Amino acid sequence: MAPAISISLNDSSDVTDFVIKQGHGVKGLSEMGIKSLPEQYIQPLEERLMTRIEPQESIPVIDMSKWDDAQVANSICDAAEKWGFFQVVNHGVPLQVLDDVKRATYGFFGLPAAEKIKYSKENSSSNNVRFGTSFTPQVEKALEWKDYLSLFYVSEEEAAALWPPVCKDQILEYMKSSKFLIDHLLQVLMKSLNVNQIDETKQSLLTGSVRTNINYYPICPNPELTVGVGRHSDVSTLTVLLQDNVGGLYVRGNEGEDSWIHVPPINGAIVINIGDALQIMSNGRYRSVEHRVTANGSSNRISVPIFVNPRPQDMIGPLPETLANGEKPIYKQVLYSDYVKHFFRKAHDGKNTVDFAKITN
Ligand SMILES: CC(C)(COP(=O)(O)OP(=O)(O)OC[C@H]1O[C@@H](n2cnc3c(N)ncnc32)[C@H](O)[C@@H]1OP(=O)(O)O)[C@@H](O)C(=O)NCCC(=O)NCCSC(=O)/C=C/c1ccc(O)cc1
Numbered sequence: 001m002a003p004a005i006s007i008s009l010n011d012s013s014d015v016t017d018f019v020i021k022q023g024h025g026v027k028g029l030s031e032m033g034i035k036s037l038p039e040q041y042i043q044p045l046e047e048r049l050m051t052r053i054e055p056q057e058s059i060p061v062i063d064m065s066k067w068d069d070a071q072v073a074n075s076i077c078d079a080a081e082k083w084g085f086f087q088v089v090n091h092g093v094p095l096q097v098l099d100d101v102k103r104a105t106y107g108f109f110g111l112p113a114a115e116k117i118k119y120s121k122e123n124s125s126s127n128n129v130r131f132g133t134s135f136t137p138q139v140e141k142a143l144e145w146k147d148y149l150s151l152f153y154v155s156e157e158e159a160a161a162l163w164p165p166v167c168k169d170q171i172l173e174y175m176k177s178s179k180f181l182i183d184h185l186l187q188v189l190m191k192s193l194n195v196n197q198i199d200e201t202k203q204s205l206l207t208g209s210v211r212t213n214i215n216y217y218p219i220c221p222n223p224e225l226t227v228g229v230g231r232h233s234d235v236s237t238l239t240v241l242l243q244d245n246v247g248g249l250y251v252r253g254n255e256g257e258d259s260w261i262h263v264p265p266i267n268g269a270i271v272i273n274i275g276d277a278l279q280i281m282s283n284g285r286y287r288s289v290e291h292r293v294t295a296n297g298s299s300n301r302i303s304v305p306i307f308v309n310p311r312p313q314d315m316i317g318p319l320p321e322t323l324a325n326g327e328k329p330i331y332k333q334v335l336y337s338d339y340v341k342h343f344f345r346k347a348h349d350g351k352n353t354v355d356f357a358k359i360t361n
């Protein structure tokens with residue numbers, strides 16, 4: 001890959017200017033061929049090391065071809081309780097749609113910086129379309145080695161007008177094709193909480209807003225010193241995550257404090273994870289599990305999460321059905337947009353976001 005540009009970056013403000021203000025992203029740094037990691041990307045030691053990776057443990061892989069089968073439903077609910085993460089195969093989303101969205105992701109990040117910067121927070125004509133880098137660079141002590149485009153879905157018309165033409169149709173198709181899978185998973189998960197009927201209000205509480213991100217993790221000169229994404233749990237109801245064949249996503253395991261489990265890429269599979277909103281609504285029964293992404297020294301990596309969420313104006317808390325047998329609520333009712341703002345206001349800090357909704361006494 002030929003370096004797109006050749007400039008010298010003398011200090012950290014040059015790096016910030018190049019990456020954030022000019023919109024080159026960490027992809028631009030990587031393609032310049034820098035030999036060592038700029039200091040603002042060096043993570044504290046405890047964030048870099050995963051002391052125990054469990055090679056013999058793995059999250060479940062669930063075959064959805066018999067999607068109506070009671071055993072499939074059991075596997076889904078067990079995985080959501082025990083791991084908070086699972087992969088699905090034969091899920092009904094056409095493999096062509098997955099390939100197309102991966103290609104479109106490369107298409108967007110392959111645009112010149114001058115094109116991508118049009119979608120940055122400062123320049124974007126809407127808050128619903130945002131190109132950025134790291135997570136919340138204004139408040140992070142150490143930055144993350146990732147560029148992203150985040151698209152909050154409002155309507156076809158808005159997407160047609162505002163989303164980048166190079167990836168708009170492919171992302172919309174991926175979202176549409178995932179809908180049956182999402183609704184089916186939620187129906188199964190709800191049934192096991194004694195929510196037998198998903199009426200309009202519940203449907204909107206579970207799936208009322210959708211945000212799709214496309215993530216780009218370029219080759220990193222010192223991958224062991226930084227992270228692709230730091231430890232966090234998603235604030236969604238559930239996340240549908242497409243990853244490519246590079247690997248590097250790790251999920252907190254059940255074998256004590258520092259156990260991490262790799263989520264191996266499986267061709268054609270989709271990763272599903274439970275988010276904080278569903279942990280809260282299920283009163284803790286389904287787990288929103290901490291995860292992270294390592295940086296890679298030899299391959300670029302992409303991923304495409306669809307975050308399925310309540311609407312910003314929804315109040316979320318334990319569903320009445322989960323408390324019907326006298327179970328004590330662990331969480332209070334919170335306004336979902338307050339919860340999300342709390343998440344975006346600080347750097348990634350593992351599972352601490354959910355404390356915002358915890359009942360303390
Ligand atoms: C509360 C929101 C997020 C913002 O509403 P707003 O009041 O109209 O305000 P803004 O759009 O101006 O954004 C407020 C702040 O939120 C942050 N933010 C607004 N979207 C963004 C954005 N995509 N990116 C990173 N900051 C943002 C950002 O900090 C921003 O502050 P500022 O920088 O001062 O503009 C609203 O869109 C909302 O409730 N959306 C509901 C659906 C939703 O987006 N849910 C989140 C699903 S995302 C998820 O589960 C995980 C995401 C994730 C992402 C990256 C990771 O590394 C790891 C995980």
Ligand SMILES: O=C(O)CCC(=O)C(=O)O
Pocket residue numbers: 213215229234241243249291292293302303305
């Ligand atoms: O890139 C991945 O595999 C996961 C990214 C992630 O956790 C997120 O965007 O919330």
Ligand SMILES: [Fe+2]
Pocket residue numbers: 232233234291
């Ligand atoms: Fe995540």
